[in-house]
Amino acid sequence: MKTGARIFLLEDEALIRMMIVDMVTELGHRVVAEAANIEEGSKQAEVAEFDLAMLDVNLFGQNSAEVAKVVRGRGLALLFVTGYTSNGLPPPFDRCPTLQKPFSIERLKRAIDLALDTGVI
Numbered sequence: 001m002k003t004g005a006r007i008f009l010l011e012d013e014a015l016i017r018m019m020i021v022d023m024v025t026e027l028g029h030r031v032v033a034e035a036a037n038i039e040e041g042s043k044q045a046e047v048a049e050f051d052l053a054m055l056d057v058n059l060f061g062q063n064s065a066e067v068a069k070v071v072r073g074r075g076l077a078l079l080f081v082t083g084y085t086s087n088g089l090p091p092p093f094d095r096c097p098t099l100q101k102p103f104s105i106e107r108l109k110r111a112i113d114l115a116l117d118t119g120v121i
Contacts, residue, residue: 002113003028008050010034010041010067011081012059016101020054020081023105029112038062045070052115057082057089057098068093079115 007024009031011017021031033048035041038059045053045067053071055064057080064080068089071078080089083101097118099111 002116005029005052005112005116006032006050007112008033008035008044008048008053008071010036010044010053010055010059010064012036012056020108023108024054024112026105027109027112038064038067041067042070045074050076052077052079052112054079054081054099054112056080057084063089065089065093068096077115077118079111 007029009017009020011020014036017034017036021034024031032050033044035044041055041064053076055067055078057064068078078093078096080093080096080098081101082098089096097111097115099107
């Protein structure tokens with residue numbers, strides 16, 4: 001089991017964000033930066049020190065692809081989280097690891113491990 005990853009979490013729903021933080025911590029990782037909207041997410045993506053960005057796909061009707069571009073530009077791993085059947089992301093992000101909400105801690109663990117193994121596509 002991989003542990004110790006520093007994670008940046010972009011999620012607009014506060015209760016879901018808190019739940020994910022708890023699950024990530026239980027898996028032995030740390031959420032080192034959080035954001036609830038695209039503007040703050042873009043800022044965090046530029047300056048925060050993290051290994052993996054977990055990005056909600058849709059935040060208040062806005063797509064997180066712009067934040068993903070910043071993360072990818074820094075050469076860091078991406079994991080998209082979505083409540084929709086299709087993640088709705090344009091290439092090249094449509095091939096990034098995606099985790100469907102709701103998810104179990106076991107599915108989160110597998111998704112984090114895959115994203116860290118895959119890195120940047």
